[in-house]
Amino acid sequence: MTILKQLNTPVFYAEGIPRNVTADNYQLKVDGLIEEGQLTFSFAQLKAMPFSSVNARLTSVSGWSVRADWQGVRFSDFLAYVKPKPEATHVNFASFFHYTTAVPLEKLMYEKVLICHQVGGEDLEIEYGGPVRTFIPHLWGYKSIKGLAHMTFVDRPIPGYWEVRGYPDEAEIEPGSTRDVNSGKTRRIKGGEVTEF
Ligand SMILES: Nc1nc2c(c(=O)[nH]1)N[C@H]1C(S)=C(S)[C@@H](COP(=O)(O)O)O[C@H]1N2
Ligand SMILES: [Mo]
Numbered sequence: 080m081t082i083l084k085q086l087n088t089p090v091f092y093a094e095g096i097p098r099n100v101t102a103d104n105y106q107l108k109v110d111g112l113i114e115e116g117q118l119t120f121s122f123a124q125l126k127a128m129p130f131s132s133v134n135a136r137l138t139s140v141s142g143w144s145v146r147a148d149w150q151g152v153r154f155s156d157f158l159a160y161v162k163p164k165p166e167a168t169h170v171n172f173a174s175f176f177h178y179t180t181a182v183p184l185e186k187l188m189y190e191k192v193l194i195c196h197q198v199g200g201e202d203l204e205i206e207y208g209g210p211v212r213t214f215i216p217h218l219w220g221y222k223s224i225k226g227l228a229h230m231t232f233v234d235r236p237i238p239g240y241w242e243v244r245g246y247p248d249e250a251e252i253e254p255g256s257t258r259d260v261n262s263g264k265t266r267r268i269k270g271g272e273v274t275e276f
Pocket of ligand 2: 091138139140141219220221
């Protein structure tokens with residue numbers, strides 16, 4: 080069981096949990112502005128890529144955050160397998176149903192950005208975004224898509240599920256207070272902390 084589940088971390092799955100998806104039938108589609116046109120990766124292929132571990136916090140705009148060891152493939156390492164065309168500026172991420180969110184490519188190149196399939200050495204549970212999610216600790220949690228099914232390289236921002244409902248597209252974490260799921264206590268997020276994740 081991952082620490083996310085042990086800590087009873089809130090489960091946000093606005094579009095519904097894709098219960099039929101397993102590591103065995105998982106497929107990640109990648110298309111749009113890439114030299115290869117279209118690519119597909121299985122869970123086994125993602126597991127065979129360079130593995131990185133990142134101790135950082137997922138911070139929800141709704142007022143909680145959780146620290147864990149998030150593990151998987153660095154987005155920057157993933158780009159050894161996918162060649163974006165020069166005009167690609169953003170990646171539009173889509174889940175198995177209708178959740179989407181787009182992130183500028185430059186904001187995906189930070190070393191703590193992962194295509195994540197484990198937390199603390201355990202495979203991600205389906206409700207926490209397994210088999211594969213993204214982890215982007217320097218942006219509000221709504222940019223870290225769960226149940227990642229499809230990545231499209233595009234040349235513009237595309238408003239996603241929460242962005243069309245009024246949440247900022249930049250999703251920069253703002254100073255304020257957050258309920259720390261690890262300790263159960265409220266803590267301040269200072270402006271400076273966002274750079275530490
Ligand atoms: N597919 C999908 N991904 C999603 C969401 C969602 O509703 N559907 N919610 C987002 C939000 S708002 C947050 S804060 C985190 C929460 O992650 P958790 O449910 O694993 O705690 O997932 C993000 N990714
Ligand atoms: Mo969130």
